[in-house]
Amino acid sequence: MFERSLDVPRKEPADYVIEVTRATISSIPKWWAAPAAELFGLVIGSPLERRRDEFLEDLATVVRETASRVDNLEPEKLASNEAFVSATLHAARIAMNTHQREKRAYLRNALLNIALGKSTDELKQQVFLNAVEAFTPAHVKALELIWRGAGRRIPWDENSIGMGHRNYGSALGILVPEVRGQPSLLTAIFADLRSRGFSTLGGPEQNFPQGGVITNLGIEFLSFILSPEDLSQSPRG
Numbered sequence: 303m304f305e306r307s308l309d310v311p312r313k314e315p316a317d318y319v320i321e322v323t324r325a326t327i328s329s330i331p332k333w334w335a336a337p338a339a340e341l342f343g344l345v346i347g348s349p350l351e352r353r354r355d356e357f358l359e360d361l362a363t364v365v366r367e368t369a370s371r372v373d374n375l376e377p378e379k380l381a382s383n384e385a386f387v388s389a390t391l392h393a394a395r396i397a398m399n400t401h402q403r404e405k406r407a408y409l410r411n412a413l414l415n416i417a418l419g420k421s422t423d424e425l426k427q428q429v430f431l432n433a434v435e436a437f438t439p440a441h442v443k444a445l446e447l448i449w450r451g452a453g454r455r456i457p458w459d460e461n462s463i464g465m466g467h468r469n470y471g472s473a474l475g476i477l478v479p480e481v482r483g484q485p486s487l488l489t490a491i492f493a494d495l496r497s498r499g500f501s502t503l504g505g506p507e508q509n510f511p512q513g514g515v516i517t518n519l520g521i522e523f524l525s526f527i528l529s530p531e532d533l534s535q536s537p538r539g
Contacts, residue, residue, distance in 0.1 A: 402438075449520070451513060471488040
């Protein structure tokens with residue numbers, strides 16, 4: 303069944319870290335060792351397993367629901383789809399290493415697209431999954447902002463931003479308050495998008511909007527990780 307095809311090896315890089323840490327804990331004096339080991343297992347070990355299991359259960363549910371509506375998606379055949387299995391192992395490792403639900407949703411959407419045959423380029427699949435691992439949700443929102451351009455309404459007046467300051471950095475600061483007022487962080491986010499080949503935008507200081515600053519690769523990346531609902535709001539959706 304599909305659930306068995308998503309079973310991942312118990313040994314992951316994180317497991318080796320756990321073993322090393324446990325070995326270190328064993329060198330602590332006996333009166334401290336037991337409580338420390340128990341605390342480590344509670345704080346680190348259990349959440350890692352929980353994240354993996356939640357991610358795989360969520361993915362299994364989505365694929366089952368989709369299979370009921372899509373004729374060519376048969377969960378039983380996914381076990382023999384090597385590209386899907388490899389991508390699932392890759393995505394599960396990333397999911398275990400993040401607490402951010404947005405990133406886990408991106409991973410789920412990506413695997414569903416692979417299962418549906420919407421993404422057949424295995425090299426790009428690996429490149430895009432690596433990008434999800436490296437990026438924050440703010441990176442994705444920045445790329446969406448670049449893609450939508452003039453089609454995205456920005457509440458400038460409500461945020462007291464005058465005409466001379468309406469650029470990509472201030473726009474992203476409105477959409478992602480965590481990055482507001484952090485010029486170095488904003489510069490790093492937009493530079494990351496350029497270095498991945500997803501955008502040609504010069505930086506956050508560029509006036510908003512500008513056309514043609516997202517690449518085809520950037521559009522493919524968004525199409526790979528966003529939900530159909532999000533894509534339906536896109537400029538080309």
